[in-house]
Amino acid sequence: MRRLVVLLLAVACVxxxxxxxxPDITLNxxxxxxxxxxxxxxxxxxTLYQFYDSLENRGxxxxxxxxxxxxxxxxxxxxxLGRYLFFDPLLSGDGxxxxxxxxxxxxxxxxxxxxxxxxxxxxAGRAAPTLWNVAFLQRFFWDARANSLEAQAAGPLYSxxxxxxxxxxxxxxxxxxATYRRLFREAFPREATGPVTERQVYxxxxxxxxxxxxxxxxxxRYVHGYAAALSPREIEGLNVFRSFVARCSECxxxxxxTNEQIAVIGAPEPPGRPFDVGAEATFGSPKLKGGFxxxxxxxxTRTAPYMxxxxxxxxxxxxxxYNKGRGHAVPxxxxxxxxxxITDPQxxxxxxxxxxxxxxxxxxxxxxxxxxxxxxxxxxxxxHSNRTAAVSARx
Amino acid sequence: xxxxxxxxxxxxxxxxxxxxxxGRSTKQDVVISSSTSGASYGGGFKAEGDNAQASKTAATSDxxxxxxxxxxxxxxxxxxxxxxxxxxKAAPAGTIIRVMPGTYHETVYIDKxxxxxxxxxxxxxxxxxxxxxxxxxxILYSGNNFVVENLEIRGYKGNGVxxxxxxxxxxxxxxxxDSGVYGIFPQLGQNGIVEYNIVSGIADAAIYIGMxxxxxxxxxxxxxxxxxxxxxxxxxxxxxxxxxxxNTGGLLAFVTPGLPIKTTVDVIFRNNFVVGNNHVNFGAPGxxxxxxxxxxxxxxxxxxxxxxxxxxxxxxxxxxxxxxxxAHAQNITADPESDPNSDRVKILDNVMLKNGYDMIPxxxxxxxxxxxxxxxxxxxxxxxxxxxCIINRHQYVTxxxxxxxxxxxxxxxxxxxxxxxxxxxxxxxPADRGKVAYLGICSGCHIYNGRMIGxxxxxxxxxxxxxPQGLADYIAKPVKKRSDYPExxxxxYLDPQTRIELAKNMHDLNN
Numbered sequence: 001m002r003r004l005v006v007l008l009l010a011v012a013c014v015x016x017x018x019x020x021x022x023p024d025i026t027l028n029x030x031x032x033x034x035x036x037x038x039x040x041x042x043x044x045x046x047t048l049y050q051f052y053d054s055l056e057n058r059g060x061x062x063x064x065x066x067x068x069x070x071x072x073x074x075x076x077x078x079x080x081l082g083r084y085l086f087f088d089p090l091l092s093g094d095g096x097x098x099x100x101x102x103x104x105x106x107x108x109x110x111x112x113x114x115x116x117x118x119x120x121x122x123x124a125g126r127a128a129p130t131l132w133n134v135a136f137l138q139r140f141f142w143d144a145r146a147n148s149l150e151a152q153a154a155g156p157l158y159s160x161x162x163x164x165x166x167x168x169x170x171x172x173x174x175x176x177x178a179t180y181r182r183l184f185r186e187a188f189p190r191e192a193t194g195p196v197t198e199r200q201v202y203x204x205x206x207x208x209x210x211x212x213x214x215x216x217x218x219x220x221r222y223v224h225g226y227a228a229a230l231s232p233r234e235i236e237g238l239n240v241f242r243s244f245v246a247r248c249s250e251c252x253x254x255x256x257x258t259n260e261q262i263a264v265i266g267a268p269e270p271p272g273r274p275f276d277v278g279a280e281a282t283f284g285s286p287k288l289k290g291g292f293x294x295x296x297x298x299x300x301t302r303t304a305p306y307m308x309x310x311x312x313x314x315x316x317x318x319x320x321x322y323n324k325g326r327g328h329a330v331p332x333x334x335x336x337x338x339x340x341x342i343t344d345p346q347x348x349x350x351x352x353x354x355x356x357x358x359x360x361x362x363x364x365x366x367x368x369x370x371x372x373x374x375x376x377x378x379x380x381x382x383x384h385s386n387r388t389a390a391v392s393a394r395x
Numbered sequence: 396x397x398x399x400x401x402x403x404x405x406x407x408x409x410x411x412x413x414x415x416x417x418g419r420s421t422k423q424d425v426v427i428s429s430s431t432s433g434a435s436y437g438g439g440f441k442a443e444g445d446n447a448q449a450s451k452t453a454a455t456s457d458x459x460x461x462x463x464x465x466x467x468x469x470x471x472x473x474x475x476x477x478x479x480x481x482x483x484k485a486a487p488a489g490t491i492i493r494v495m496p497g498t499y500h501e502t503v504y505i506d507k508x509x510x511x512x513x514x515x516x517x518x519x520x521x522x523x524x525x526x527x528x529x530x531x532x533x534i535l536y537s538g539n540n541f542v543v544e545n546l547e548i549r550g551y552k553g554n555g556v557x558x559x560x561x562x563x564x565x566x567x568x569x570x571x572x573d574s575g576v577y578g579i580f581p582q583l584g585q586n587g588i589v590e591y592n593i594v595s596g597i598a599d600a601a602i603y604i605g606m607x608x609x610x611x612x613x614x615x616x617x618x619x620x621x622x623x624x625x626x627x628x629x630x631x632x633x634x635x636x637x638x639x640x641x642n643t644g645g646l647l648a649f650v651t652p653g654l655p656i657k658t659t660v661d662v663i664f665r666n667n668f669v670v671g672n673n674h675v676n677f678g679a680p681g682x683x684x685x686x687x688x689x690x691x692x693x694x695x696x697x698x699x700x701x702x703x704x705x706x707x708x709x710x711x712x713x714x715x716x717x718x719x720x721x722a723h724a725q726n727i728t729a730d731p732e733s734d735p736n737s738d739r740v741k742i743l744d745n746v747m748l749k750n751g752y753d754m755i756p757x758x759x760x761x762x763x764x765x766x767x768x769x770x771x772x773x774x775x776x777x778x779x780x781x782x783x784c785i786i787n788r789h790q791y792v793t794x795x796x797x798x799x800x801x802x803x804x805x806x807x808x809x810x811x812x813x814x815x816x817x818x819x820x821x822x823x824x825p826a827d828r829g830k831v832a833y834l835g836i837c838s839g840c841h842i843y844n845g846r847m848i849g850x851x852x853x854x855x856x857x858x859x860x861x862x863p864q865g866l867a868d869y870i871a872k873p874v875k876k877r878s879d880y881p882e883x884x885x886x887x888y889l890d891p892q893t894r895i896e897l898a899k900n901m902h903d904l905n906n
Contacts, residue, residue, distance in 0.1 A: 034834055034839070035834065046831045046834040047835045048828075048831055048832065051827075051831075054583075055560065055584065055585055056608070058655050058656055060560075060606075060656075061537075061559060061583040062558075062560030063506050063560070064537070065583070221888045223506075224888065228888070239531070239532075243502075243553045244553035244554040244577060245531040249559065253583075253655070254559075261654065261655060261730075264728065326680065339681075340681050340728075343681070
């Protein structure tokens, strides 16, 4: 029954787009917060971390360590066009989902689910990762199978278990839309004579996503020299986090709180779920069976549930996992090459609580993007702060 | 059980035709080189730009014994019963914290620059940091120009001294016993000295140099640990004049896969005493070192340009030197971005005796395949190591070294250190800092001419016309002014100079 409601709504919405032109939708001429518009008219990120260095320029280290190389240099128009696309359900096969359905601004740019749900109500298999600070990443998806945001975008757009679109339909629907044609011309002026292309769509989505920056948490203020930014309990937690007993920071390495490597940690699947081989498939390497990309911990309190398929509902459970013994959750008949930092640290209950306290200091959502009030398709933008009809029906 | 781990695959390699690796003729003409004359190794450190002069100085000056930056300007004393951490917290940059003899139970963390913690030794009595097997780490530093000297550290569960990205560090004259996983572990830093420490009873490496550049490890005594001194995913490291005994493995140069920095290049092991490292392996299951066979003097795994010179390597039941690759270490993970081979190993003159007298079966198998009788083994190579060389090979019992060329140098006398003079802290233009603070912080709530979370910048400009100081003061301690806006959080963590520059920046904004 619910499914039917969604479909009916979707059909109604899609059919509504045909006639739609939205002359008053315009692209922002200004860069998003955190970015400076250069003389060349592009947006460049500015952060206090740019005053620091890092070993071999890899962006991993301790407190005052530079970030890894990042992507910026998009125009304000490209970034803003990306924002419209990101929130527009036109991008899915049936007009029911947008990128923002699974990367919700109100859910830490994840979706609050163990695993995401696609247009047909199907389990997408893995949890939606947060998009905060993706500008700094080199690999995408839990199994690291894409090397750029552009390559990543094709995954969910065309997966039948996710947005269920196909390239021809996506490009046709955008080219049919006069508003999008106008906005793409504005965002990509040197290609203004041609139709909207897939490459432009990916570029605009990448432009928007690289503007999602979270680097001003209380932890960051501590780093930049304000010792009182963290409470005594949080500092205690920081010291457990980076101690060589807990070893959290060996992989969740500041300043991004990920070293972007693949790690086999032996996390469980939720009850009833089959074992996920993860990066073994990407690299064809049995030693990476059950390996996943180390996720950032920035805004981690906002992105429950945890692990690649959402086995842990609470942050506390996720931290406690590492304290329950090396390989305790590995299926009985399976050999995994567990990461050497997966040990048996025997943290006290209080130490676990302090680590959770510290992780709370990594929250900064000041640059949360504003969902557009309307999108060029005329469909209802996916904006969970307003609880759209489609989403309400899906609940 | 454990000793077989590293070489578990080796037996298979032998069975499938060790000839491929080792089948070359092992009888070569004897070439005798004198290490007291002849060319010196050029070194792998190619400094550029500003560092060029530094490297030249480093190479020609006799010793560079301090890297920790400007001389301290302030001294405080911590007495028995007081807290070292409290002193660190109160200390401005440029402080020496002198710690008097006594016993201290604390984890000391240093997240600021230019702090020196120096124990006072009185008639042999030291300041003792005792973790009582309850505390995790004794010293955790992330600040630059950090010095720790003269302490005794015992009974910690994690590390004795652990660095995370601090540059220009000096870790000197500390006694570290029974303190967890690593005795001394600087990580992700550049330009550091680890010398005159005595480290023992450590479950992994007594001294572990991890993901670091330009490090000097000298005059340490390391014993009763699984690994003596381990250099992992580092560049430009010299390990010299250390006494390394009764560990499972003595000196290690590794590339460990799965780390964000992928290479080990340019490591010199020279003039060390590496003696009797036959300790039973008590490494944690899953740790890389748990696969080291007891009785290993030196182990090179996937590291490039390792020079081994002038060491006394004696009394190791497995082998004096093992050179191997990732493929033969079955207990470690895979990493497509790591080169798995030990390229360009360079073995110069060393004194090697009484090695390989009780070798593990896998090593014996290699020896037998080369018809060496298996009575002793000084140097064994398993897996490819292209571009490698050796001098005076006839001195040693070797296996798998058939394709090693003769080195075209005989010594490393031309390189005294890879240390750099202390790199002065980067000067940040306050105006830049103000602009970046505005963009990185304020712009989350304020835009030029519209309403976001806070009022528009234009409105603020009108309010503080020609009064940037007023604005700088306000943001440190805001008071609620408008009923229709939320209260602004204080920005007092920004120092006064940054606040005034930020205020000027906001004053000048025009879009």
